Amino acid sequence: MIKGQYSNQRYKIEKHSSRILPYETKSICPDCYFLDKKIHIIPSRLIEKEDKLFMFKKCETHGEFTDILWTDKNLWSRMNSIFYKSIGIDNPKKRTLNGCPLDCGLCNNHFSHTALGLIDITMRCNMNCPICFADASHELTEDPDPEVIEIRMEKLRSNKPVPTPGIQFAGGEPTLSENLIDYIKKAKELGFNHIMIATNGIRLAEDLDFTRKLIQSGLNTVYLQFDGITAEPYILARGKDLREIKNKAITNCNKAGLDGIILVPTVIRGINDDQLGDIINYAIKRRNIVKCVNFQPISFAGRIDQSKINQMRITIPDIIKGIEKQTNGMIKANDWYPISSMLTLGRAIGLMHKQPYLELSAHPECGVATFLVFDDKGKPTPISRIIDMHHFMETLEDICNLYASKSLAANLRSKFKIALELWRIDERWRIKNLISDLLSDGNYTSLAGFMNDVVMIGMMHFMDPYNLDLERLKYCDIHYSTEKGLIPFCSHNIAHRYISKNIREQPAY
Numbered sequence: 001m002i003k004g005q006y007s008n009q010r011y012k013i014e015k016h017s018s019r020i021l022p023y024e025t026k027s028i029c030p031d032c033y034f035l036d037k038k039i040h041i042i043p044s045r046l047i048e049k050e051d052k053l054f055m056f057k058k059c060e061t062h063g064e065f066t067d068i069l070w071t072d073k074n075l076w077s078r079m080n081s082i083f084y085k086s087i088g089i090d091n092p093k094k095r096t097l098n099g100c101p102l103d104c105g106l107c108n109n110h111f112s113h114t115a116l117g118l119i120d121i122t123m124r125c126n127m128n129c130p131i132c133f134a135d136a137s138h139e140l141t142e143d144p145d146p147e148v149i150e151i152r153m154e155k156l157r158s159n160k161p162v163p164t165p166g167i168q169f170a171g172g173e174p175t176l177s178e179n180l181i182d183y184i185k186k187a188k189e190l191g192f193n194h195i196m197i198a199t200n201g202i203r204l205a206e207d208l209d210f211t212r213k214l215i216q217s218g219l220n221t222v223y224l225q226f227d228g229i230t231a232e233p234y235i236l237a238r239g240k241d242l243r244e245i246k247n248k249a250i251t252n253c254n255k256a257g258l259d260g261i262i263l264v265p266t267v268i269r270g271i272n273d274d275q276l277g278d279i280i281n282y283a284i285k286r287r288n289i290v291k292c293v294n295f296q297p298i299s300f301a302g303r304i305d306q307s308k309i310n311q312m313r314i315t316i317p318d319i320i321k322g323i324e325k326q327t328n329g330m331i332k333a334n335d336w337y338p339i340s341s342m343l344t345l346g347r348a349i350g351l352m353h354k355q356p357y358l359e360l361s362a363h364p365e366c367g368v369a370t371f372l373v374f375d376d377k378g379k380p381t382p383i384s385r386i387i388d389m390h391h392f393m394e395t396l397e398d399i400c401n402l403y404a405s406k407s408l409a410a411n412l413r414s415k416f417k418i419a420l421e422l423w424r425i426d427e428r429w430r431i432k433n434l435i436s437d438l439l440s441d442g443n444y445t446s447l448a449g450f451m452n453d454v455v456m457i458g459m460m461h462f463m464d465p466y467n468l469d470l471e472r473l474k475y476c477d478i479h480y481s482t483e484k485g486l487i488p489f490c491s492h493n494i495a496h497r498y499i500s501k502n503i504r505e506q507p508a509y
Contacts, residue, residue: 054068122171133462146183211253226265227272
C-alpha cells in the first residue's frame with residue numbers, strides 16, 4: 001500500500017455489537033464427526049443458565065448436546081464488550097461454496113487477517129501423548145517436500161494489506177525435521193519478523209549444539225509444551241515425567257542466547273488446574289528467558305479420551321479464577337482483557353507510520369491476556385494496575401479516528417494525546433518508556449523491547465466438535481498454511497486435518 005493512502009474511513013474504529021443471550025449460531029454434530037467422520041452443520045444456541053454460558057444443539061440423527069462454554073456470564077459480557085472490527089484481508093483465495101468450516105483458504109467470508117501462521121513440517125513425533133490435537137505419533141510418515149513448505153511460507157507473506165508477521169513451525173515434532181534450520185533461514189529471508197517452533201523440548205534438552213544452530217539461523221521463540229511442576233500432569237497427559245527435560249531445554253535455550261520461551265500448559269480439570277499459580281511463579285523466576293505463559297484449556301480434538309469430557313473440561317473463567325486464588329490475588333479477574341482489545345494499538349501504529357500493521361482481532365471467547373510488569377525490586381504487578389486500560393483504549397480509538405477522518409494536524413494532535421496518556425503513568429515504571437518507543441517507532445525492535453521487559457500471561461481456548469461456534473471461527477487470526485490455503489486453527493484441527501479428503505475441492509480465484 002502506497003504511503004498516504006492508508007488514511008480513509010475503512011480504518012475508523014468500530015466495535016461489534018455485544019451478543020444478547022440467547023444467541024443463535026451454527027455448530028457441528030459431535031457424533032456425526034466422531035462416528036462417521038462427517039461434518040454435519042446444525043443450528044446451535046448459546047444460552048445462559050445460573051450465570052453460566054452453555055451451547056445447546058440438536059442433531060436429527062444423534063439427538064441433543066449441551067456443553068459449557070463460560071462459567072461466568074458477567075466476565076463473558078465484559079470480554080464481549082471489547083470486540084473491535086478488523087480491516088480483514090484484501091486477497092481471500094476461496095469463494096464460498098460448501099459453507100463454513102469447509103470453505104477455507106481463506107474464503108471471502110473471513111473477517112481477520114493472519115497474525116500467526118503455522119506450518120506442519122512433519123507429522124513424526126518422538127512422543128505418543130495420550131492427549132494430542134494433531135494425533136502425531138512414532139509412525140513413519142513422509143514429510144512435505146521443502147519446496148512445498150516454501151510455497152506455504154510465501155502464501156502467508158502474500159497476505160494483503162498485512163503480510164503475516166509471525167510464523168510457527170509445528171507438527172508433529174518439528175525438531176525431527178532434517179530441514180528445520182533451512183526453513184528458519186528461509187522464513188527470515190521472506191521477511192517474517194518473528195519465527196517460532198512448537199516443541200516438546202526433548203531435542204533442545206539433549207543437543208545444545210543443535211539449539212545454538214536454530215537460534216543462529218534466526219529462531220526467536222520456543223513455544224514449549226509445559227504442563228506443570230510436578231510429575232503427575234506429565235505422566236497422565238504425556239505418558240512420562242518430563243520435568244527434567246523441560247528444565248534442561250530451558251537451560252540450553254538460555255545458554256544459546258534465545259530471545260524468549262513461551263510456556264504452554266494444556267490445562268485439564270483434575271490433573272493440573274491446581275498448578276496454575278505455581279507455573280506462573282516458575283515463569284517469573286526465569287523471566288530473563290521465559291517471556292510468556294499461554295494456558296490452553298483442553299480441547300477435545302485429535303487423540304484424547306472423548307468419554308472424559310465432563311470430567312476434564314475446563315473454561316477460561318475457571319482458569320482466571322484459579323489463577324486469582326493460587327496467586328493470592330496478585331492477578332485478579334478484572335486484570336484480564338480479550339486479545340482483540342489490542343487491535344486499537346496495532347491500527348494506531350499503522351496509521352501513525354502510514355504502513356498497514358498487524359491487528360489482533362480474534363473473537364473475545366478465543367483468548368484473554370494480561371501483562372506482568374516488574375518494579376526495581378522484581379515485584380510483579382499486572383499492567384492494568386499501572387495503566388487505565390479503558391482510557392488507554394479510548395485514546396487509541398481517538399488517534400485512529402483522527403487519521404481515518406483525515407483531520408487537520410492529526411499527527412500533532414495524536415502526539416499530544418499520547419503525551420497526555422504517558423503522563424498518567426507513574427515515572428517509576430519503565431513500561432512508560434517502552435510504550436512510548438513502541439508508539440513512536442512502530443517496529444519489531446520496539447515491540448521486542450516491550451516484550452522483553454514484561455511477562456505475558458495469556459490463555460487460548462481452542463474449539464472442538466462439542467463447542468465449535470462457526471461465527472467465532474470466522475474471526476480466527478491463527479492460521480495453518482496448507483495445500484488448500486490458509487486454514488483457521490480450529491477448523492484445521494477439527495475438519496481439515498482428518499477428513500479433508502472427503503471435502504470437494506474448490507478452485508482459487
